[in-house]
């Protein structure tokens with residue numbers, strides 16, 4: 081029954097709209113900016129394999145669990161846990177999620193701002209003026225250290241997210257993703273064609289696709305797991321929130337499969353754009369976070385049709401960032417609408433501004449605040465670390481325990497099958513087994529390994 085929904089909440093207009101929006105949340109800077117550089121740093125193909133295992137064995141069951149919680153309760157993460165176990169400390173998972181959303185968007189918005197700036201700078205051609213990644217890296221370093229410019233683009237990015245979320249679920253988020261996600265796919269294919277037809281592209285492809293298992297250790301597995309959570313937008317109630325606007329007749333399992341496959345394909349395709357290009361130009365893939373901002377511009381500069389390619393690449397990056405940024409904002413906004421009874425407009429404006437303000441020190445972390453370090457890390461790195469490496473895996477693990485053991489897979493199963501008998505043998509059994517035993521234990525082990533490094 082949806083009677084408890086208040087009229088500020090909203091709904092998805094169609095199943096396709098929902099899938100595009102949830103995929104929009106999942107496909108983001110995590111896929112295009114982070115995935116290639118951590119593949120580069122962690123040994124290429126072997127890392128990709130471990131990542132795929134994490135996606136299918138751990139990520140997919142949790143995504144289905146989150147959609148189910150959301151649709152069952154029609155609530156934000158806090159409201160969802162509270163409705164199923166009223167007054168219990170399980171609600172804490174919801175609060176952790178809302179906090180993680182706030183934290184992640186605070187630094188995600190900064191990087192989103194960088195992508196906006198690079199769209200402009202690639203149009204004017206200024207990012208393409210360098211013969212080597214060293215100079216391009218210096219240009220990037222100067223830019224992210226420039227207080228005025230960084231804050232301007234950060235504000236522009238947050239303003240864009242606010243403007244979309246203000247228009248609500250159907251009229252704002254869904255409409256935006258309906259246009260932006262297909263655009264993203266087209267752009268990605270164009271880029272891939274260009275990249276794979278460069279001389280020397282195959283060497284990059286080999287690095288990317290040939291596993292070298294000597295590179296695998298506990299830390300690599302940890303990074304792969306964290307990336308799986310981040311990339312699928314799991315562990316913080318984002319998919320609970322998006323699921324909460326879904327009608328009872330939709331098929332939750334097939335939606336989950338579509339979103340996971342879409343997100344994973346995009347990450348893999350991005351690798352096929354970046355590694356062939358990097359190798360073809362004789363550059364190193366181990367560059368780290370600067371890979372797309374300092375290595376790629378050099379690649380574009382020395383590539384036929386490079387100017388146009390650069391512009392569409394950075395537009396791709398900006399689109400991916402927006403469709404994820406709005407989902408992060410929506411989680412926090414939904415909390416204030418559902419739990420505090422705020423109007424959408426008030427919630428979006430206040431929450432959006434607060435996240436922007438809290439993000440300012442992250443924005444300044446590579447400039448005037450670069451020396452403000454605590455335990456060797458700047459503000460940006462701390463917020464990223466707390467949210468991505470602690471709150472998300474912990475949130476994901478506790479969500480699995482909650483659905484597997486507390487609310488129970490029987491109740492979850494009923495919700496999944498509410499409309500039709502869609503979740504049969506052997507998938508239902510397989511999911512139950514994964515969510516009860518494998519997911520919590522696997523995340524637990526990885527966590528312990530993290531605290532007791534050897």
Ligand code: PHE
Nearest residue numbers: 106108109110111310311313
């Ligand atoms: N999945 C997004 C990305 O890959 C980031 C994100 C994380 C979005 C958590 C929402 C929630 O960039």
